[in-house]
Amino acid sequence: MKKLIFLFSLFIAFQAVAQEGIRFRHCSWEEAKAMAKKEKKPIFIDFYTQWCGPCLNMAENIFTLGSVGNFYNDHFVCLKIDAETGEGVELAKKYEVASFPTFVFVNPKTEKAIHISGSNQDRETFLFTGASALDPQKTSVYLMEQQKAGNTKPEFLLDYAYYAASRYNRTESEKCAEQLITKPGYSLENPKVWALFVKSIHGRDNKLFKMLCSDIDKYRKIHGTQAVDSKLFKECNYCPDAAELAAIPDFEGKTFLTRKNEADRLISAEKYEEAARLIDQMVADPGAFREELCMYFRFMTRSATYKDYPEFWKEKCLEYSRYMAYNMPDRDEAITYFDYLSQLEHYLNTHPEIQQQLPDCLKNKPKYGAQELSMRPAQLKQKPKKK
Incomplete structure (x- = not known):
């Protein structure tokens, strides 16, 4: 034993x-x-x-x-x-x-x-950063030297595009990718180019996205329908131009995004009752996109805490925020509950007729500890002001 x-x-x-x-x-x-x-x-x-x-x-x-x-x-x-x-x-x-x-x-x-x-x-990018430091031809020093020297070899362009993307330099990564697809054997059919496109090239105004849309059936056969549709969904997640979205080949989730983007348009036009009717239909039948709907509510409803909306829309935002808190699949994500509590607290504090009925412990600021609801870590200091 x-x-x-x-x-x-x-x-x-x-x-x-x-x-x-x-x-x-x-x-x-x-x-x-x-x-x-x-x-x-x-x-x-x-x-x-x-x-x-x-x-x-x-x-x-x-x-x-x-x-x-x-x-x-x-x-x-x-x-x-x-x-x-x-x-x-x-x-x-x-x-x-x-x-x-x-x-x-x-x-x-x-x-x-x-x-x-x-x-x-993220984990994958940070491991890539460390691995690049160990490869003489992938270090930033080498890549910057080659870029200044005008190197346009495919493997260099691929490496430099990944490095630029890891630094969130979208302009440089996109520029390299667009150069890359002009090289023989380096179209979106190439698994390396496809991987770069999926992970690091974003937006709908680049040549890679247009190449995908121009022959979508071919790329579905090569890379799989799920992979292609997932990329299209991601890049069309915010597409306020209804005509632009309609012109993109059909993919799984396009109907959901069309309705979501139409709801955004109605909200921007201050047509809140029309927006609510459309959103309520999405809530009643989210299909396979409940998580995406929750993510939409997370960002869409935050403005209710600082914008002067009509009472009707304030209540709908609180309703949608509660839906998000109740239905988000990741139950351990603190920001989900923080957003809902922020909405709820703001609503209570801006309605005197409700506030009068609350106990003192909810009407007044806490006597001890933190004075407001915040996601800011206690150990994080304030950024010093520039002199």
Whole structure:
């Protein structure tokens, strides 16, 4: 029995180690360079500030993932550096950090940056960022040099488009993709080009989207109907021009989006009763798009807390917000309940006849603790004002 308990404890310990996130070294810059030289690894620096929301999101939701930790711990000496305190101030200047978070990968021998990325990245993109730092032909330094030199080889264009997309540089990624499809063998039929298009090229005014619509049956045969329809749905999710949407080939969800976009048009035209009749039909029969309807309500109803709507539409927004809170599939997502509670609290506080009937604990601000409902993390400081 003792042996069994020991083995079980060992297994649990191993699992904990295997699933830990990034191990950031708590040391000086000089010590980090020495460690990196000894371990023969580049240095990964997360430049952050104490007021940066995306920085905190990366720290709490991405750096803590086991797959991310396994990769970064294996390949880098990892540092978290506050760009506004201590030696972080000079290091941020040295590596020309202008936004947060910024991820800098450094050669410890030369102290030169070999790869720079940043922004709020998902798991897949952040792993791509780290992998790019290890490939000499995918680092930002190499890609920028090649871009300035006018390299138009297909594989370079593909790599540069992905890098630009990881930095949310839509203009550059789209430009590369449009160049790419002019190369023999690199149309949307190519799985690599299709993958780039699906993940990183957005909007309906680019050549790739137009290429898809021009021969949709061919691409459905190559990539599958579900993949093609999913891409069309995503790019047409906001399409206020009814004629433009009607001209796009039919796909699963087009009817839903047509009704949703018509509802948006009616709301913009302040035709609230017409909008409500249309939306109520969608609520009664959402089909396979209940989650998408909930997401629509999340953003559509928020304006009721700061715009001067007629009473009828304020009540409908509260009704739709409640529907969203009751029906969103992800029951652990805090923002769902926050949005509904914000709507409800605002409605109660702006109707004196209702407020009079509320107990004092709901009419007055709390005596202790936070004074208002907020999703802002307590540890996130206010951004300093520019002098």
